[in-house]
Amino acid sequence: MTYSFADRVMALQPSAIREILKFTSDPEVISFAAGNPAPEAFPVEAIRAISADIFEHHPIEALQYSITEGYTPLRNTLKKYMSEKYDSVKDFDELIITTGAQQVMELTTKSLCNEGDTILCEAPSFIGSLNAFRSYGVNLRGIPVDNDGINLEALETALKEEKKAKFLYVIPNFQNPSGVTMSLAKRKAVYALAKQYGVMILEDNPYGEVRFAGEPLPNIKSMDEDGIVIYAGSFSKVISSGMRVGYAIAPTEVMQKIIVCKQVSDVHTTIWAQMVIDRFMTGGGFEAHLERNRGIYRGKCNLMIELMERHLPDSIRFVRPQGGLFLWCQLPDSIDMPAFAKRAVERYKVAVVPGNAFLTDESQPCNAVRLNFSTPTNEQMVKGMELLGKCFADFEA
Amino acid sequence: MTYSFADRVMALQPSAIREILKFTSDPEVISFAAGNPAPEAFPVEAIRAISADIFEHHPIEALQYSITEGYTPLRNTLKKYMSEKYDSVKDFDELIITTGAQQVMELTTKSLCNEGDTILCEAPSFIGSLNAFRSYGVNLRGIPVDNDGINLEALETALKEEKKAKFLYVIPNFQNPSGVTMSLAKRKAVYALAKQYGVMILEDNPYGEVRFAGEPLPNIKSMDEDGIVIYAGSFSKVISSGMRVGYAIAPTEVMQKIIVCKQVSDVHTTIWAQMVIDRFMTGGGFEAHLERNRGIYRGKCNLMIELMERHLPDSIRFVRPQGGLFLWCQLPDSIDMPAFAKRAVERYKVAVVPGNAFLTDESQPCNAVRLNFSTPTNEQMVKGMELLGKCFADFEA
Numbered sequence: 001m002t003y004s005f006a007d008r009v010m011a012l013q014p015s016a017i018r019e020i021l022k023f024t025s026d027p028e029v030i031s032f033a034a035g036n037p038a039p040e041a042f043p044v045e046a047i048r049a050i051s052a053d054i055f056e057h058h059p060i061e062a063l064q065y066s067i068t069e070g071y072t073p074l075r076n077t078l079k080k081y082m083s084e085k086y087d088s089v090k091d092f093d094e095l096i097i098t099t100g101a102q103q104v105m106e107l108t109t110k111s112l113c114n115e116g117d118t119i120l121c122e123a124p125s126f127i128g129s130l131n132a133f134r135s136y137g138v139n140l141r142g143i144p145v146d147n148d149g150i151n152l153e154a155l156e157t158a159l160k161e162e163k164k165a166k167f168l169y170v171i172p173n174f175q176n177p178s179g180v181t182m183s184l185a186k187r188k189a190v191y192a193l194a195k196q197y198g199v200m201i202l203e204d205n206p207y208g209e210v211r212f213a214g215e216p217l218p219n220i221k222s223m224d225e226d227g228i229v230i231y232a233g234s235f236s237k238v239i240s241s242g243m244r245v246g247y248a249i250a251p252t253e254v255m256q257k258i259i260v261c262k263q264v265s266d267v268h269t270t271i272w273a274q275m276v277i278d279r280f281m282t283g284g285g286f287e288a289h290l291e292r293n294r295g296i297y298r299g300k301c302n303l304m305i306e307l308m309e310r311h312l313p314d315s316i317r318f319v320r321p322q323g324g325l326f327l328w329c330q331l332p333d334s335i336d337m338p339a340f341a342k343r344a345v346e347r348y349k350v351a352v353v354p355g356n357a358f359l360t361d362e363s364q365p366c367n368a369v370r371l372n373f374s375t376p377t378n379e380q381m382v383k384g385m386e387l388l389g390k391c392f393a394d395f396e397a
Numbered sequence: 398m399t400y401s402f403a404d405r406v407m408a409l410q411p412s413a414i415r416e417i418l419k420f421t422s423d424p425e426v427i428s429f430a431a432g433n434p435a436p437e438a439f440p441v442e443a444i445r446a447i448s449a450d451i452f453e454h455h456p457i458e459a460l461q462y463s464i465t466e467g468y469t470p471l472r473n474t475l476k477k478y479m480s481e482k483y484d485s486v487k488d489f490d491e492l493i494i495t496t497g498a499q500q501v502m503e504l505t506t507k508s509l510c511n512e513g514d515t516i517l518c519e520a521p522s523f524i525g526s527l528n529a530f531r532s533y534g535v536n537l538r539g540i541p542v543d544n545d546g547i548n549l550e551a552l553e554t555a556l557k558e559e560k561k562a563k564f565l566y567v568i569p570n571f572q573n574p575s576g577v578t579m580s581l582a583k584r585k586a587v588y589a590l591a592k593q594y595g596v597m598i599l600e601d602n603p604y605g606e607v608r609f610a611g612e613p614l615p616n617i618k619s620m621d622e623d624g625i626v627i628y629a630g631s632f633s634k635v636i637s638s639g640m641r642v643g644y645a646i647a648p649t650e651v652m653q654k655i656i657v658c659k660q661v662s663d664v665h666t667t668i669w670a671q672m673v674i675d676r677f678m679t680g681g682g683f684e685a686h687l688e689r690n691r692g693i694y695r696g697k698c699n700l701m702i703e704l705m706e707r708h709l710p711d712s713i714r715f716v717r718p719q720g721g722l723f724l725w726c727q728l729p730d731s732i733d734m735p736a737f738a739k740r741a742v743e744r745y746k747v748a749v750v751p752g753n754a755f756l757t758d759e760s761q762p763c764n765a766v767r768l769n770f771s772t773p774t775n776e777q778m779v780k781g782m783e784l785l786g787k788c789f790a791d792f793e794a
Contacts, residue, residue, distance in 0.1 A: 001597075001623055001624050001625055003597075003648075003650055003651055004563070005508060006507065006508060006509055006510055006511050007511055008507070009507065009508050009654045009657060009658060012654075012657050036461055036462050037461070037462075039457045039461060042457065044452070044456040044460070047456070047460070048449075048452035048453075051448055051449075051452060052448075052449055052452075055441070055445035055448060055449075056445075059441040059444070059445065060436045060439065061639075063441070063444070063637035063638070063639045063640065064433055064436060064439075064638060064639050065432075065433050065434075065633075065638040065639060099496055099662075099663040099667075100663050100664055102661065102662065102663055102664050103662060103663050105661070106661055106662045106663075110403065110405070110406065110532070111402060111403060111406050112400075112402060112403055113403055114403050114404055114405075115512075128660075128661065128664070131657075131661045132661040132662075134661075135507070166401070198398070200398075200400075226398055228398050236462075240461075241460070241461060241462040242458075242460045242461050242462060242463055242665075242667065242668035242669065243460065243667055243668075243669065244496075244663060244664065244667045244668075251398075251400075253400055254400055257402055257406045257409075260406060260409050260528075260532070261406060261532060263525075264502070264503055264525065264528045264529040264531075265499065265500060265529075265662065266496040266497050266499055266500050266503075266641060266663065267525070267641065268639075268641065269641070269667075270496075270639070270640055270641045270667040270669075270670055271639035271640075271641075272639065272640065272667075272669070272670070273667055273669070
């Protein structure tokens with residue numbers, strides 16, 4: 001049979017990142033290309049004990065159908081947490097549990113965007129979100145990212161030009177992949193511009209709790225007096241990525257559409273995972289766990305930077321991230337990035353992600369690569385950075 | 398702010414079933430309106446032991462990111478099971494794990510259908526699937542269901558008339574809500590017609606393992622020599638609904654699109670749940686568990702039919718189901734169905750689902766109601782059917 005697919009999926013191409021990840025199934029390859037949390041960051045003992053308790057005392061609740069909006073105790077715990085700690089749940093807002101933050105991107109696009117509408121995003125940005133947007137046939141317009149966040153002039157130009165812009169997608173904390181943190185002044189300016197031009201903001205904050213340097217800055221959602229911000233939160237880098245639990249905070253009117261879309265998508269998120277997370281958050285050890293996690297990532301980030309300074313040429317530029325899992329390295333103009341990434345994985349068996357994978361238009365030139373410091377062991381980092389140094393030497397020779 | 402939503406979600410209306418379910422939060426209401434598995438059907442002890450073992454020996458695997466296609470051991474277990482027991486995995490097929498079978502409906506529609514395309518479905522049919530289809534702006538064409546399955550003349554007429562038909566959605570075993578099982582002759586005829594008109598089939602089989610009477614019939618997927626059938630399976634009525642684990646079997650070329658759509662939707666399904674199900678299926682007690690389950694549902698179905706015959710008038714017609722969770726009751730023409738359902742819940746505090754909720758066009762007349770026998774306890778069934786009898790008497794007086 002000759003299959004006929006929807007137009008929206010015909011536009012989805014296998015991405016550059018997938019091509020590189022193919023190599024990482026080779027156990028000899030040291031991968032700086034992933035985005036997995038450090039295994040030692042999972043609170044294994046706590047989850048084991050909580051899970052056993054759930055099956056001892058509430059097995060039916062954990063195994064039966066539940067409501068689309070999420071496990072009520074977890075929703076209440078999160079509302080309190082996000083309200084008291086971050087002032088990010090407004091009177092007009094509702095909070096629901098999603099199957100990872102990825103689902104927030106999917107449901108927001110499905111609820112708000114017709115084919116041919118435009119989504120404004122930072123360029124570079126998180127490829128999983130860009131692909132979720134693309135899967136609804138929308139146009140993406142990329143806005144450059146400066147060292148203190150999205151470029152405001154370019155954003156205002158885009159807001160003026162894009163008559164069908166539905167929302168602006170931003171990752172204000174330790175942006176993936178650039179590592180940049182948006183300044184407070186820019187957060188305020190972004191909110192004001194979005195309000196002025198009647199465009200919503202989708203604020204994605206998967207790494208907010210993984211800040212290991214600098215002072216916390218307010219979420220854009222905390223400034224939302226007008227009901228224009230949809231906030232996406234995640235437990236993937238905080239408790240467990242394999243559990244697939246995230247959450248959305250949005251004005252009730254918007255959330256009603258998101259809930260209908262979630263209902264037809266997966267009915268609800270795995271209830272056991274929601275119960276475990278609620279108990280972990282309320283059990284007394286959550287803040288200590290977050291602090292321990294920050295220590296792990298601070299150590300791994302510092303090690304990678306130290307190794308870069310030792311092995312790689314000074315001509316490489318990067319923003320020292322205040323959190324998250326990634327370093328974004330601008331190669332000197334003299335080096336051809338695609339050739340470098342290819343040689344690194346083929347000759348030296350070290351995988352990095354070519355930066356153009358994160359652009360709204362992958363065919364545009366980009367001379368950066370993304371390095372991940374959370375997944376490799378420290379030993380792998382030591383060896384891998386030494387090998388990357390040799391790869392650079394090949395190009396500079 | 399005045400929000401502007403996507404056209405596709407503007408068409409989604411709160412359904413009649415939701416209106417009835419509102420009443421069921423009242424603890425005094427006896428609900429025959431749900432679709433939850435019987436709590437006693439969950440293999441609690443086995444899951445408790447398996448889960449403890451996973452956190453003892455493989456905690457990181459259970460908590461870390463995994464691949465979109467699903468946990469490889471479970472995929473292999475299921476491929477073997479569905480191939481050896483049901484001949485439902487062809488050489489050209491791939492099998493992936495989904496976040497419940499609901500996600501198969503969502504991903505299939507997203508992959509195959511443009512707005513304005515048509516999906517053919519049995520009428521009545523499962524409301525969750527109909528709403529997933531509607532959420533992509535497709536047109537639904539309902540085909541009547543006879544006592545031995547979909548009406549073939551109406552199906553052929555629809556196939557001739559609907560030039561933009563993308564697939565036919567059927568539930569051959571103990572169809573929800575009608576309880577009808579499609580005969581073998583009709584399964585063959587449906588396959589032949591779909592092939593002839595170049596339309597795919599989405600075969601949904603959530604209740605196949607809950608057959609408690611009659612002889613098993615081959616899946617339509619087992620007849621698929623031409624790569625035109627997408628099969629949706631579920632563990633919701635077999636192991637646990639709250640775990641949210643289902644699966645899809647489809648020709649590889651189609652599956653590649655479905656996988657891309659799943660990746661942008663939720664990355665992957667909760668890995669712990671996939672690990673638990675794999676171990677339960679391979680641990681040796683699976684067939685005995687299925688047999689025990691069938692006994693539970695056989696008993697509850699027989700009890701409800703016995704109570705109907707005792708308390709309700711003979712003028713009510715229903716097909717005795719060979720499996721599943723539901724009885725579909727055609728009321729006599731003299732009774733106004735919406736008034737009956739309203740009176741039942743308001744005066745007698747017994748909730749039933751008005752049959753029109755399951756039509757492709759809810760505004761069409763329908764004089765049936767759906768009764769669920771899996772969720773209520775036997776005591777609730779005894780009391781509830783007695784009350785429904787009184788409600789009928791009010792109308793016949």
